[in-house]
Amino acid sequence: MTTRRFLCLSLGALALCGCRGTATPVPVVAGDTIAHARAEIGDAPPPLRRQLAEGEVTATLRRISRRLEPPAWELCRDLGVGACDWYVAASRSRQLNASAGLDGRVAINRGILEYARSDDEVAFVMAHELAHHAANHVESARDDTSAGAAVGGLLAAVAVAAAAASGARTGAAENRRMIENAAGTGARIGRLAFSQAQEREADRLGLLVLHRAGYDPALARHFVVTMARASRRGEGQRLFETHPSGPERLAAFDATLAELRARGGTLPLRAG
Template sequence: MNKKNGILVLALGLMLTACSTVPITGRSQLMLVQDAEILSSSALQYKQFLSGAKLSKNTQTTAQVRRVGQNVANATMLYLRQNGLSDMASQMKWEFNVVEDKAINAFCMPGGKIVVYTGLLKLVSSDAELATVISHEVSHAVARHSNERISQEYVRQMGGSLVGAAVSNKSALLQTVVGQAYGIGSQVLVTLPYNRKQEYEADKIGLIFMAMAGYNPNAALTFWQKMSAQSGGGQQADFFSTHPSDANRVAAIRQYLPEAMKYYKGK
């Protein structure tokens, strides 16, 4: 075996050993980042974000977000434990906060740290629509989409050094990438953009989690239709920078609904 082929074999071996499977969808994903590394960085960035944010003083809306969020979280934890994912469940430290901001936005950082902006809550007309938002964000965390994106960034930055990292000091090199590209203070984990595949995947998983929590998945249609109309009305939602809302998305949700409704028992 020549040197070039040897490098290819090592690279292939690295990719195979670094593969993970997304819950519910079963999609294979590249996962070079250790959960402990991401969760540690995420917790610090979340704390820093909250220290500079204006938390909502509206006790009613905050209580609603925390109540619906906890219901979704409980259903998610039950799913994880019933499907051999207790280790992942133990890593989730759920926290729900509402930030006073006109931006139409929400996010969930790795480990279950969720923020909903008051600008987005103005478009929410029911607990089920709110569950649509929260379940979608929870799904990003469960699918470990941030870990996946950082792993992809690691491959991009390391390039030809990837194999060397794999056989020598990958952990130190990986920490360097996380520290430089997603370091504390950059808040990239807050604004980390997901690709379209991950967005659709979060929609699909989210519909099932909200159904398990007792919220009618059909509410996702009304919510995303309102979001689409909001975008067309001239007010650009920050949510759209990482959460595209268009006819294709609504069409995909319609396709996912029959499967999600199997988990809906109503309240």
């Protein structure tokens, strides 16, 4: 086996093993509910982008942030694992996306508001990103980036040493480049946003925050369908690189909403 092929296989295994855990239970959805969700998404009309007045994005995000932050802080304190210090900022990007960053930043793209039909829909997206902070997903992703770089570099060093022992002749500069490239690839694999389990957890906890803030989760549900439809058209592709598939996400949303209603507006935050 060549050194490069060994590295490709090893880094591929690293990617497959990058399954980060969750702080709370996440819903498990059955195949029939996913099939129903897939049919609903397929029958839904294409999402429509609306024009926004100057300053509407900032005003809307401020209004929603003020309402979401008290229950989000309460949730973060209840979980006791994340950093309860964040701020919401608007991004000019028209892509249907949002993100949570290491500096406590929650960025909501303009594209989210252009496709949203109500504050409830935008609030669900924002609550999802706040939940990433509350559940410590952002810090764990940083740790995975460092670990991925270290593992990638180590694998490359082992491959180079094995090649030299078998008689392969490569220069020191080429070996160094190979190790640096492998470390970079490992880092990229490690920082592939959040695991799908963590994305499901952020949806679940975000839905709880949404309910506690007095928004209507049933109205927010439409945006899950919108994002799924947009991803099929390529407009939400980046958002769905690490998220569960649209039908799976919709089915999990429905399962969480049913549980939330059955429990009188609460959800268990610990297993068991």
